Amino acid sequence: MPSFPAPLVSRLPEVGTTVFTVMSRLAQECGAINLSQGFPDFSAEDVLFERVAYWMRSGHNQYAPMAGMPALRAAIAAKVQDLYGASYDPEHEITVTAGATQALFTAVAALVHPGDEVIVFEPVYDSYVPAITLQGGVVRRARLAAPDYRPDWDAVQALVTPRTRMIMINTPHNPTGTVWSAADLQRLAEITRGTGIVVMADEVYEHIVFDGARHESAARYPELAERSVIVSSFGKTYHVTGWKVGYVLAPQALMAEFRKVHQFNVFTVNTPVQLALADYMADAGRHLRLAAFYQEKRDFFRRGLAATRFELLPCAGTYFQTARYTAIADLPDTDFVEWLTREVGVAxxxxxxxxxxxxxxxxxxxxxxxxxxxxxxxxxxxxxFC
Incomplete structure (x- = not known):
């Protein structure tokens, strides 16, 4: 008798379709206004599209270098130097990625070994834990408590063990809109001092910080920068989430490991789009004006919901607003958003x-x-209805 492989066993048995896909599909089916998935319904400036077309027509349609087009890496280095006073070598310490999710997954795949512990802050963006699980890592969860969702650093310190390999942070924070302070980053530096812990800093909303606050990038703090892999996203910054282009900053030793994986799970990223983004970044106002642009939208949104019974929680950054609905219904939140989508027409x-x-x-x-x-x-x- 021929032998057959053992039955397929899922490596992510508890993972289904992401909630963002589920809610966007339900919104489409119901004709609801989709305020669920995090993407704009407006466009970038025409000049950005014109630059993409220019580079396509100029014949730049073949593979880019694995780490990214030199012009774009140089533009990223200049931006980071101007904003955070941090110097990254474009040749060895900056890599262009196929969006932020790929960057996060690749960093975990490159740096987390089976049995390594990874601390995440919960509520946690949905791609982090599956990436850790697929590498055989052990997830340790630090709770961010409502309504302000600020980190409890004593609780984080208690989670650190000799097996802690990585701490994954996200500021400004999705889904809560919390922005971490200088004191938060300084405490993180204290906790990781003298350890081999890598900080995975998800900073995709770095330019969307409100009320005059500044984004406290890990790059601002040399002690953190030397152990951090920092991720950002052109999609979030320039309203082109569907282009799936982001980048990673890391010291050379960490970046060398990152690129070992990157070259096999992506290899390289869209060439004419990279060149167009490099051109577009020449006007720093395009990212510096983003905070004011989205603060107007935040304030407009909060004023619009003031007449409802939603309790609006603080929003210091990102383009997300959290709200408690206990004055409207006593349903579980999954049932409430389904009712909201089907009956009210808002997802x-x-x-x-x-x-x-x-x-x-x-x-x-x-x-x-x-x-x-x-x-x-x-x-x-x-x-x-509300």
Whole structure:
């Protein structure tokens, strides 16, 4: 008798379709206004598209260098130097990636070994834990408590063991909109001092920080920068999430390991888009004006929901607004967002999707990266039912 392989056993048995896909599909089926998935419904400037077309027509349509086009890496280095006073060598310490999610996955794959412990802050973005699990890592969860979702550093310190390989941070934070302070980064530096812990810093909303605060990048702090892999996203900054282009900053030793994996799971990223982004970055105002642009939208969104019974939680950054709905319904948050989508016609994300144990705090997340007319239509629907 021929032998057959053993039955397939899933490496991610508890993982289904991401909640963002589920809610966007439901919104489409119901004709609801989609304030769930985090993407704008407005476009970038035409000049950016024109630069892409220019480089395509100029014949730059073959593979880019594995680490990214030199012009784009140089532009990234200049931006980081100007904003954070940090010097990164474009040749050895900057890599262009196929979006931030790929960058995060590649960093975990390169640096986390079976049995290594990785600390994440919960509610946690949904791609982190599967990446750790696939490498055989052990997830340790530090809880961010409502309503301000600030880190408890004593609790983080208690999670650190000799097996801790990585701490994954995210500021400004998705889904809560919390922005970490200089004191937070300094405490993280203290906790990791004298250890081999790598800091994985997800900073994709680095330019969306409100009320005059500054983004506290890990790059600002030399003690952290020397152990950090920092991820950012052109999609979030320039309203082109579908292009899936991001980048990573890391000291040379960490970047060498990152690139060993990157060259086999992606190899390289869209050449004419990279060249267009390098051109577009020449005007620093395009990212420096982003905070004011989104602060206007945040304030507009909060004013629009003021007449409803939603309790709006603090939003210091990102383009997400969290809200507690206990004055409207006593449903579990997953049931509430389904009702909101089907009956009210507005889609949101349940915060329980960001907790490993499905913790339900009766809080949901809206995305306000939408045109004013989209948000006004959502206000009208929410005002009638909520």
């Amino acid at each position: 949101a994300i349940p915060l329980s999707a960001f907790f490993g144990d499905g913790r339900d705090e009766k809080v949901i997340r809206f995305c306000f990266a939408k045109r004013d007319e989209t948000l006004e239509a959502a206000f009208e629907r929410l005002g009638r």
